[in-house]
Amino acid sequence: xxxxxxxxxxxxxxxxxxxxxxxxxxxxxxxxxxxxxxxxxxxxxxxxxxxxxxxxxxxxxxxxxxxxxxxxxxxxxxxxxxxxxxxxxxxxxxxxxxxxxxxxxxxxxxxxxxxxxxxx
Amino acid sequence: xxxxxxxxxxxxxxxxxxxxxxxxxxxxxxxxxxxxxxxxxxxxxxxxxxxxxxxxxxxxxxxxxxxxxxxxxxxxxxxxxxxxxxxxxxxxxxxxxxxxxxxxxxxxxxxxxxxxxxxxxxxxxxxxxxxxxxxxxxxxxxxxxxxxxxxxxxxxxxxxxxxxxxxxxxxxxxxxxxxxxxxxxxxxxxxxxxxxxxxxxxxxxxxxxxxxxxxxxxxxxxxxxxxxxxxxxxxxxxxxxxxxxxxxxxxxxxxxxxxxxxxxxxxxxxxxxxxxxxxxxxxxxxxxxxxxxxxxxxxxxxxxxxxxxxxxxxxxxxxxxxxxxxxxxxxxxxxxxxxxxxxxxxxxxxxxxxxxxxxxxxxxxxxxxxxxxxxxxxxxxxxxxxxxxxxxxxxxxxxxxxxxxxxxxxxxxxxxxxxxxxxxxxxxxxxxxxxxxxxxxxxxxxxxxxxxxxxxxxxxxxxxxxxxxxxxxxxxxxxxxxxxxxxxxxxxxxxxxxxxxxxxxxxxxxxxxxxxxxxxxxxxxxxxxxxxxxxxxxxxxxxxxxxxxxxxxxxxxxxxxxxxxxxxxxxxxxxxxxxxxxxxxxxxxxxxxxxxxxxxxxxxxxxxxxxxxxxxxxxxxxxxxxxxxxxxxxxxxxxxxxxxxxxxxxxxxxxxxxxxxxxxxxxxxxxxxxxxxxxxxxxxxxxxxxxxxxxxxxxxxxxxxxxxxxxxxxxxxxxxxxxxxxxxxxxxxxxxxxxxxxxxxxxxxxxxxxxxxxxxxxxxxxxxxxxxxxxxxxxxxxxxxxxxxxxxxxxxxxxxxxxxxxxxxx
Numbered sequence: 001x002x003x004x005x006x007x008x009x010x011x012x013x014x015x016x017x018x019x020x021x022x023x024x025x026x027x028x029x030x031x032x033x034x035x036x037x038x039x040x041x042x043x044x045x046x047x048x049x050x051x052x053x054x055x056x057x058x059x060x061x062x063x064x065x066x067x068x069x070x071x072x073x074x075x076x077x078x079x080x081x082x083x084x085x086x087x088x089x090x091x092x093x094x095x096x097x098x099x100x101x102x103x104x105x106x107x108x109x110x111x112x113x114x115x116x117x118x119x120x
Numbered sequence: 121x122x123x124x125x126x127x128x129x130x131x132x133x134x135x136x137x138x139x140x141x142x143x144x145x146x147x148x149x150x151x152x153x154x155x156x157x158x159x160x161x162x163x164x165x166x167x168x169x170x171x172x173x174x175x176x177x178x179x180x181x182x183x184x185x186x187x188x189x190x191x192x193x194x195x196x197x198x199x200x201x202x203x204x205x206x207x208x209x210x211x212x213x214x215x216x217x218x219x220x221x222x223x224x225x226x227x228x229x230x231x232x233x234x235x236x237x238x239x240x241x242x243x244x245x246x247x248x249x250x251x252x253x254x255x256x257x258x259x260x261x262x263x264x265x266x267x268x269x270x271x272x273x274x275x276x277x278x279x280x281x282x283x284x285x286x287x288x289x290x291x292x293x294x295x296x297x298x299x300x301x302x303x304x305x306x307x308x309x310x311x312x313x314x315x316x317x318x319x320x321x322x323x324x325x326x327x328x329x330x331x332x333x334x335x336x337x338x339x340x341x342x343x344x345x346x347x348x349x350x351x352x353x354x355x356x357x358x359x360x361x362x363x364x365x366x367x368x369x370x371x372x373x374x375x376x377x378x379x380x381x382x383x384x385x386x387x388x389x390x391x392x393x394x395x396x397x398x399x400x401x402x403x404x405x406x407x408x409x410x411x412x413x414x415x416x417x418x419x420x421x422x423x424x425x426x427x428x429x430x431x432x433x434x435x436x437x438x439x440x441x442x443x444x445x446x447x448x449x450x451x452x453x454x455x456x457x458x459x460x461x462x463x464x465x466x467x468x469x470x471x472x473x474x475x476x477x478x479x480x481x482x483x484x485x486x487x488x489x490x491x492x493x494x495x496x497x498x499x500x501x502x503x504x505x506x507x508x509x510x511x512x513x514x515x516x517x518x519x520x521x522x523x524x525x526x527x528x529x530x531x532x533x534x535x536x537x538x539x540x541x542x543x544x545x546x547x548x549x550x551x552x553x554x555x556x557x558x559x560x561x562x563x564x565x566x567x568x569x570x571x572x573x574x575x576x577x578x579x580x581x582x583x584x585x586x587x588x589x590x591x592x593x594x595x596x597x598x599x600x601x602x603x604x605x606x607x608x609x610x611x612x613x614x615x616x617x618x619x620x621x622x623x624x625x626x627x628x629x630x631x632x633x634x635x636x637x638x639x640x641x642x643x644x645x646x647x648x649x650x651x652x653x654x655x656x657x658x659x660x661x662x663x664x665x666x667x668x669x670x671x672x673x674x675x676x677x678x679x680x681x682x683x684x685x686x687x688x689x690x691x692x693x694x695x696x697x698x699x700x701x702x703x704x705x706x707x708x709x710x711x712x713x714x715x716x717x718x719x720x721x722x723x724x725x726x727x728x729x730x731x732x733x734x735x736x737x738x739x740x741x742x743x744x745x746x747x748x749x750x751x752x753x754x755x756x757x758x759x760x761x762x763x764x765x766x767x768x769x770x771x772x773x774x775x776x777x778x779x780x781x782x783x784x785x786x787x788x789x790x791x792x793x794x795x796x797x798x799x800x801x802x803x804x805x806x807x808x809x810x811x812x813x814x815x816x817x818x819x820x821x822x823x824x825x826x827x828x829x830x831x832x833x834x835x836x837x838x839x840x841x842x843x844x845x846x847x848x849x850x851x852x853x854x855x856x857x858x859x860x861x862x863x864x865x866x867x868x869x870x871x872x873x874x875x876x877x878x879x880x881x882x883x884x885x886x887x888x889x890x891x892x893x894x895x896x897x898x899x900x901x902x903x904x905x906x907x908x909x910x911x912x913x914x915x916x917x918x919x920x921x922x923x924x925x926x927x928x929x930x
Contacts, residue, residue: 015743016828016895021750024757038899060739062824062899085742086735103746 004029004113010035010052012043012069013083018102019074022056022083025106029113032073040064047072059091061108067092081116130532145289148176153296162304166197169272169297174199177282179274181253185212185220186270186301188696189450190403193224193271200275205251212271217243220271223258227268229287231257231839234279255280259290261298268921269301269607295441309452312347316458319347323462327469336366340441344462345370347457350445352420354432355466356382356390364390364440371444372420382415389427390440399428399456404448417444424449426456430463431492432469443468463824486589496571496592502585504549513592532562545575552577552585561592596830621718622696625703628674628711630654630667639717662686670713675702684717694721727763744780747827748773758867758888774832775800779827791826793819793868799856804841811846818856819868825919828896835889836872836915845877845912852876865920867902874912882908 181200256558425444845851
């Protein structure tokens with residue numbers, strides 16, 4: 001628990017309700033959502049500029065793949081937690097990244113965040 | 121001129137004629153002459169001459185001799201001499217001391233009046249005494265040419281000298297005797313020439329008629345012996361080993377014909393004959409110096425003879441023809457010619473026989489051959505007249521030789537085809553060209569079957585047709601098989617063309633030997649497909665793939681099934697399900713590779729699409745569940761009790777479900793804004809229908825935006841019914857939408873207007889609805905404007921009309 005406190009998280013999720021719920025869950029886990037995006041363009045900008053420790057990325061943004069965003073973040077050496085409804089096969093191949101399949105519960109998110117951040 | 125050896129004149133006897141008077145001897149002469157004139161036979165005539173001479177001279181005994189070609193006087197007739205004398209003095213030559221010999225020597229008459237007293241005849245004394253004579257006269261008989269023909273001698277028991285008158289009478293008579301001998305000889309020569317000619321004519325005729333050579337030989341030797349008046353005649357044939365075999369003859373001891381042989385060397389007469397070009401004459405074998413008397417001739421007591429060569433057609437000696445006598449015999453030119461003529465006839469017979477024999481052998485061989493073949497066969501003369509059929513012909517047609525002879529074969533022909541057969545056959549006969557035609561022949565069972573008939577001309581050295589050889593081959597089975605094969609090929613071809621795919625056959629080297637139309641269209645774009653390999657037609661990579669699978673299939677008796685890939689000219693990649701299988705030849709070993717291909721590109725794409733759809737469905741369900749989970753969680757966070765939660769949660773899920781329903785109708789292509797608004801307001805129209813108005817053009821938005829918009833409109837409508845214009849009886853709501861340009865993008869602008877309500881108050885704390893609106897705008901790249909004027913809540917949404925991404929429905 002203590003590890004996640006104050007963890008600065010970038011959230012990229014195009015589905016508004018899921019994004020809202022994810023932000024609430026992160027707050028419950030005492031993480032700090034430093035920025036959230038629902039589109040590829042704004043997500044890329046945030047990935048470059050925003051100061052975060054970990055990124056939670058939906059792999060599909062309104063039909064567009066998240067790969068450009070993931071690449072930027074991987075280059076910056078920040079850990080990534082992918083969210084996907086496609087199963088693990090559709091996830092960009094970034095070795096250090098963790099994957100969380102939708103739908104998920106708070107416990108699963110916490111474990112996934114632990115794993116992902118542990119790889120920092 | 122008679123010469124008188126008057127050395128001893130004692131005891132002279134008076135001549136008879138002078139005693140009886142001058143006319144009596146003349147009468148005797150005339151009578152003798154007329155007797156002689158009437159005689160024709162030499163031997164008879166000589167006896168008559170001798171008797172007459174003895175009578176003229178009053179002699180006791182006498183003899184008459186004829187001079188032969190050797191110059192020797194041989195006794196032809198005698199009177200009063202015993203056998204001893206005849207044997208001892210049968211031959212007298214010119215050097216003989218006798219009167220006879222001296223007369224021959226001198227060419228004049230010799231008269232010895234008394235041998236006892238004549239010193240010149242002392243050597244003869246003993247003989248004369250033994251024979252019983254003392255006086256003798258020998259008068260030469262001169263022919264017309266002056267040559268001596270013979271000698272007329274008379275002998276007297278006592279000393280005696282014929283008178284001049286007697287001798288002149290004798291001379292007259294001797295002249296007539298000589299004439300007689302000449303006449304007889306001419307007649308004899310004429311007779312023998314005639315008989316030889318007859319013999320030659322009959323031999324020629326016989327040889328021509330007779331086919332058996334041995335019979336001809338037997339006839340010839342018999343005829344020759346008879347005609348030449350000889351005891352022996354022979355035909356010898358050359359055999360290997362420098363010998364000749366006694367093939368035929370007359371006069372030979374039993375068991376010799378066909379077995380006895382003589383040497384072909386120069387030492388035998390036959391051998392000598394072979395070596396000489398002219399006939400060989402042997403007057404006396406015992407005196408022969410050119411060759412030794414062969415045992416065969418000596419054994420048979422042969423004295424004289426002649427022989428000549430029998431030559432074959434090339435002029436080489438075939439053998440020897442000989443005639444032999446057991447006595448001394450003079451062979452005239454006529455006789456020699458006769459023998460040579462006979463030899464020529466035999467040579468001709470031998471040649472003809474040999475030729476005929478060869479021909480017969482040839483014909484027999486041809487017929488034997490024609491009997492062994494399974495076809496019907498026959499021979500015809502050059503004019504087409506059929507002379508012979510083999511057994512198979514008679515078996516098949518059930519006819520007899522009599523029915524078939526000549527042109528009888530027409531009866532087993534189909535009358536409809538016969539005219540053409542006749543016309544073509546006659547044309548072949550006329551031109552000498554081979555004949556070939558298929559026509560029906562009726563069998564013994566009455567059924568017509570097709571026969572392939574071939575007729576070949578057999579020609580002689582000069583190319584003239586001498587015979588025709590014909591064969592008829594039953595091809596009904598062949599025709600049936602051919603038709604069956606044709607039908608089978610037709611079926612195969614039709615089947616292949618109807619196949620909904622490509623079908624082909626390649627040889628072991630990969631060359632196409634068959635391809636159906638579809639395959640030709642795909643593979644044969646560059647021209648004729650046959651003989652080409654895949655490497656001629658396709659890119660190396662593709663061809664390698666095909667060839668590799670071909671070789672793989674060859675190793676599997678049942679073949680293989682593979683998916684092969686082929687890029688078409690337009691760049692599209694096609695997949696085929698291909699069956700490749702080895703095809704075996706008659707020896708049971710694969711000699712070809714068959715292939716059938718079906719295009720499964722569509723199936724492959726459908727499969728891919730299906731996999732994609734299943735993936736997408738999975739994703740969509742999971743996403744929807746995640747949304748439902750979020751709705752539940754968010755609703756729970758904002759409600760105080762279970763009842764409130766239950767109502768709000770189910771309404772929100774319903775809003776989600778409505779969007780799904782609308783999208784399902786359009787296969788998730790999009791949803792109409794009108795329908796979304798109607799759906800969102802539907803729960804409230806029952807008691808506030810007249811207070812709600814909405815209007816706008818028919819605009820579809822993409823599925824992602826539709827779901828969000830549906831939830832958004834639900835929150836707005838719920839808020840209006842709880843706190844806004846729909847919470848009071850007179851409150852009104854108007855929703856208007858239209859297209860609007862926004863930063864070059866087409867957007868839809870939705871204006872939510874509440875009026876106559878309790879009055880809008882901006883909320884203190886951001887609730888679920890507000891948060892959703894803000895989050896939604898981020899997602900929709902849209903803009904929102906919210907106002908809280910006293911007349912009622914106002915909200916303006918500006919949403920870009922962007923199409924959805926290709927693979928996602930959200």
